[in-house]
Amino acid sequence: MMADTLPKVEGKLTAQAPLAPLVWFKSGGAAQWLFEPRDRADLQTFLRDLDPAVPVMALGLGSNLIVRDGGVPGVVVRLGKAFAKVTNSADLTLDCGAGASGILVSSTARDNGIAGLEFLRSIPGTVGGFVRMNGGAYGGEVKDILVDCDVVMRDGSLRTLPVAELGYTYRHSELPDGAIVVAARFKGRPGKSEDIQAEMDRISASREASQPLRSKTGGSTFKNPEGHKAWQLVDEAGCRGLTRGGAQVSEKHTNFLLNTGDATSTDIEALGEEVRRRVKEKSGVTLEWEIQRVGIK
Numbered sequence: 001m002m003a004d005t006l007p008k009v010e011g012k013l014t015a016q017a018p019l020a021p022l023v024w025f026k027s028g029g030a031a032q033w034l035f036e037p038r039d040r041a042d043l044q045t046f047l048r049d050l051d052p053a054v055p056v057m058a059l060g061l062g063s064n065l066i067v068r069d070g071g072v073p074g075v076v077v078r079l080g081k082a083f084a085k086v087t088n089s090a091d092l093t094l095d096c097g098a099g100a101s102g103i104l105v106s107s108t109a110r111d112n113g114i115a116g117l118e119f120l121r122s123i124p125g126t127v128g129g130f131v132r133m134n135g136g137a138y139g140g141e142v143k144d145i146l147v148d149c150d151v152v153m154r155d156g157s158l159r160t161l162p163v164a165e166l167g168y169t170y171r172h173s174e175l176p177d178g179a180i181v182v183a184a185r186f187k188g189r190p191g192k193s194e195d196i197q198a199e200m201d202r203i204s205a206s207r208e209a210s211q212p213l214r215s216k217t218g219g220s221t222f223k224n225p226e227g228h229k230a231w232q233l234v235d236e237a238g239c240r241g242l243t244r245g246g247a248q249v250s251e252k253h254t255n256f257l258l259n260t261g262d263a264t265s266t267d268i269e270a271l272g273e274e275v276r277r278r279v280k281e282k283s284g285v286t287l288e289w290e291i292q293r294v295g296i297k
Contacts, residue, residue, distance in 0.1 A: 048156025115191025
């Protein structure tokens, strides 16, 4: 796929763009093309005019992602500052760009006396990822606060999808294939700013105490199976501190994998599969990946 076969853009289009610097694990290959659109119209025009056979993938903060070492074919779309605004749009409702972080959304909610969005403070990602994955933590889930979201479809058309159409289940949505979330409305409940801040502080402290936040990691690796905690199953299977190449199961929180320095994505994914094998052998439970794995091995 040569540059002259791609639609003209107003934003930035980079060939063979390294993705490792853009993801939390700091590993993996390059995007065949990385597109950073100037605005929504730029994204719509590009997707409308792009050969429908070319695969397209959205990338947020790269916190819940393993980019395989062979890289990602097609186009990776990364939404920048133009998509990172959060405004108080209506009664107890925030209008959030898909590139906005959980910290920005929860802080804006606090400043406007909107409670119920505090849990977003603890999810290392952007609104687009939260909406796609039904992000959640500390008793809250996106499905509880989402009103609707705007998505650009693979053909460049813009659709607004109400929460009822997203088919939310645990860490999963039925967002249409190829759809890129560009904005979302979240609604909370009335609250006092000082109480909201106190809850955000409590969540931050709890997270700091229990998770390896200063490490190269990908967040929660496996979904919690019905009736179980993933970390406990991993621990009971004897996997605390287990290594594969430069990858390690965190000693601090066993549902986190770490890049201890020079791990390849192959190391990290293989370690995760070994953990799944040992857990299945020990407890009979099959762990499902929560971290998305993309690209060519």
